[in-house]
Amino acid sequence: MAGRIEDYALIGDLQTAALVGRDGTIDWLCLPRLDSEAVIAGLLGTPDNGYWRIGPSVFGVGPSPAADRRSYRGDSLIMESEWDTPTGTLRVTDFMPPRTDDDDSPRVVRVAEAVTGTVTVDVALSLRFDYGRVVPWVQKTDDNRISAVAGPDAVWLDTEAETHGEKLTTRSRLTLAEGERVTFTLSWQPSYKGPPGRLDVDQAFEDTEKFWADWVSRCTYNGRYRASVIRSLITLKALTNPLTGGIAAAATTSLPEEIGGVRNWDYRFVWIRDAAKILSSFLRAGYLDEARAWRKWLLRAVAGDPENLQIMYGIAGERDMPETTLDWLVGYEASGPVRIGNGAAGQRQLDVYGEVIGTLHLAAQCGLERDETSNTLLLELVRSVELHWGEPDAGIWEVRGPNQHFVHSKVMAWVAVDRAVKLVEDGHADGPVEQWRQLRDTIHLDICTNGYDAERNTFTQYYGSQELDAALLLIPQVNFLPADDKRVIGTIEAVQRELSTPDGLLLRYPTNGDDPGVDGLPGDEGAFLVCAFWMVKDLAMIGRHDDARTLFERLLALSNDVGLLAEEWDPHLQRQLGNFPQGFSHKGIVEGALELELGEQRASLLAGASR
Numbered sequence: 290m291a292g293r294i295e296d297y298a299l300i301g302d303l304q305t306a307a308l309v310g311r312d313g314t315i316d317w318l319c320l321p322r323l324d325s326e327a328v329i330a331g332l333l334g335t336p337d338n339g340y341w342r343i344g345p346s347v348f349g350v351g352p353s354p355a356a357d358r359r360s361y362r363g364d365s366l367i368m369e370s371e372w373d374t375p376t377g378t379l380r381v382t383d384f385m386p387p388r389t390d391d392d393d394s395p396r397v398v399r400v401a402e403a404v405t406g407t408v409t410v411d412v413a414l415s416l417r418f419d420y421g422r423v424v425p426w427v428q429k430t431d432d433n434r435i436s437a438v439a440g441p442d443a444v445w446l447d448t449e450a451e452t453h454g455e456k457l458t459t460r461s462r463l464t465l466a467e468g469e470r471v472t473f474t475l476s477w478q479p480s481y482k483g484p485p486g487r488l489d490v491d492q493a494f495e496d497t498e499k500f501w502a503d504w505v506s507r508c509t510y511n512g513r514y515r516a517s518v519i520r521s522l523i524t525l526k527a528l529t530n531p532l533t534g535g536i537a538a539a540a541t542t543s544l545p546e547e548i549g550g551v552r553n554w555d556y557r558f559v560w561i562r563d564a565a566k567i568l569s570s571f572l573r574a575g576y577l578d579e580a581r582a583w584r585k586w587l588l589r590a591v592a593g594d595p596e597n598l599q600i601m602y603g604i605a606g607e608r609d610m611p612e613t614t615l616d617w618l619v620g621y622e623a624s625g626p627v628r629i630g631n632g633a634a635g636q637r638q639l640d641v642y643g644e645v646i647g648t649l650h651l652a653a654q655c656g657l658e659r660d661e662t663s664n665t666l667l668l669e670l671v672r673s674v675e676l677h678w679g680e681p682d683a684g685i686w687e688v689r690g691p692n693q694h695f696v697h698s699k700v701m702a703w704v705a706v707d708r709a710v711k712l713v714e715d716g717h718a719d720g721p722v723e724q725w726r727q728l729r730d731t732i733h734l735d736i737c738t739n740g741y742d743a744e745r746n747t748f749t750q751y752y753g754s755q756e757l758d759a760a761l762l763l764i765p766q767v768n769f770l771p772a773d774d775k776r777v778i779g780t781i782e783a784v785q786r787e788l789s790t791p792d793g794l795l796l797r798y799p800t801n802g803d804d805p806g807v808d809g810l811p812g813d814e815g816a817f818l819v820c821a822f823w824m825v826k827d828l829a830m831i832g833r834h835d836d837a838r839t840l841f842e843r844l845l846a847l848s849n850d851v852g853l854l855a856e857e858w859d860p861h862l863q864r865q866l867g868n869f870p871q872g873f874s875h876k877g878i879v880e881g882a883l884e885l886e887l888g889e890q891r892a893s894l895l896a897g898a899s900r
């Protein structure tokens with residue numbers, strides 16, 4: 290049975306990733322890419338849908354015990370789990386060598402080692418291709434390699450351990466004396482090719498450690514929350530494909546937003562919105578290369594008529610991701626359906642224009658060189674905003690109910706035009722700036738007239754709505770209005786009052802149980818973590834530094850033992866919910882830490898000036 294979401298740690302090679310449970314079981318692995326079919330899908334079903342356990346032997350009695358300790362090895366994505374057994378201590382080291390070349394095979398490396406005393410280790414590998422549905426044909430070759438083949442895919446296992454097949458599972462039981470170790474390397478190849486070369490495990494370990502150390506050394510943040518910020522940046526980097534530049538929203542599909550509910554979606558794609566927000570964190574932490582790669586990804590993905598701009602693409606810019614359900618999987622803790630693909634790809638969401646142009650502007654400010662193709666794109670995108678900003682859309686939350694005039698979407702349409710004006714004013718682009726200035730003013734006036742409820746002193750979820758939306762917290766952050774504007778302060782207070790969960794986190798917007806509300810979906814959901822991070826930033830911006838810090842530290846405390854966060858938090862069951870680890874949440878950690886620092890600097894400057 291799968292663990293709690295927070296029981297998992299992420300390992301990855303930048304192109305795909307696996308989730309390792311606290312009990313030493315890998316329950317999720319897609320090969321060769323993050324959005325490929327899973328070859329281990331027990332996370333969303335049962336052990337019959339695939340798992341790979343390495344842990345101390347319980348000799349067939351009782352469940353697999355949780356590790357007594359586990360942590361990433363320094364600032365890396367190498368996971369070390371340790372179990373103290375009556376006879377000695379076992380360490381299992383899990384990692385995936387970063388894959389920065391097209392020809393590299395994806396590999397999952399697991400090393401079991403007796404650190405002290407003697408330990409008996411059990412290994413069980415149950416591969417099930419096509420998301421847990423297909424039992425591959427498993428064979429041992431003359432040179433002691435194990436291959437598992439089904440259709441186009443072949444997975445190879447190399448190990449010094451003796452293995453045997455039992456109930457469609459490859460098993461091994463071995464006893465290690467102090468200092469002894471045994472390695473397991475799982476590699477993927479297209480099945481028409483021969484076996485992949487054998488991996489030099491020691492060299493791969495050294496290279497992997499060096500890769501992460503070098504990458505982390507480029508970080509410019511050195512403040513109080515460095516450990517959490519670095520872990521978040523590493524997690525975001527793991528979601529960033531080094532070949533295409535595409536940044537996935539999360540590493541999983543269908544981890545539920547409500548245990549037992551239907552709000553289960555596939556996040557293994559590149560949302561323009563999520564990627565743009567993540568990029569701003571990379572840029573602010575000193576990582577310009579990722580921004581350059583993403584701009585190239587964007588230009589390739591939207592090539593053609595920008596009128597056909599999608600709100601999300603595949604990792605290499607693919608346009609099609611038809612949403613289907615995998616009915617053979619019961620879902621995480623019976624939360625079905627399990628979905629792959631994402632129907633939101635076909636929605637109109639006006640905010641993406643603001644996200645794209647906002648990122649181009651930030652990248653230019655951070656020193657990214659001018660690019661003529663992106664100027665052409667800019668002109669086309671502003672033209673689309675001009676044509677469509679007055680139309681209703683599905684909004685930032687991708688509602689599946691009717692389109693509305695969402696206030697956040699309109700604000701982001703304003704951002705698109707405002708940043709286009711600034712790009713021209715700062716000499717980073719050319720365009721009809723006077724026409725754009727007028728458009729910017731028209732959108733601003735429209736929002737302030739139709740999206741603001743003067744009686745309640747708050748902006749609303751959509752024109753004419755009585756409801757609120759946590760995305761309104763972004764109004765001061767994108768400079769639509771200054772933080773000290775009474776309408777902004779009123780909105781922050783209204784969101785706090787009406788969308789707070791009992792434990793002080795935030796819902797995105799109200800849901801109505803079985804009665805589908807604005808999102809057109811039955812059921813409820815947990816607190817959406819990035820919204821609380823937005824609140825941290827707003828509180829800091831309006832000078833409530835202590836409240837901002839308290840909330841930020843509360844949020845950090847929700848991360849699991851290895852610093853990872855899913856999309857949501859269940860305030861009743863006190864556990865993580867939703868896809869995991871999620872880019873939005875980790876971006877929240879980076880930006881929150883930076884904002885608190887900036888806030889304090891601003892406050893001490895002001896204090897200095899008034900002395």
Ligand SMILES: OC[C@H]1O[C@H](O[C@H]2O[C@H](CO)[C@@H](O)[C@H](O)[C@H]2O)[C@H](O)[C@@H](O)[C@@H]1O
Binds near residue numbers: 873
């Ligand atoms: O709430 C319904 C929608 O939920 C998902 O969207 C959410 O995740 C996206 C990726 O992180 C994010 O960009 C969006 O703002 C979130 O609402 C799901 O992907 C949608 O299909 C679904 O309609």
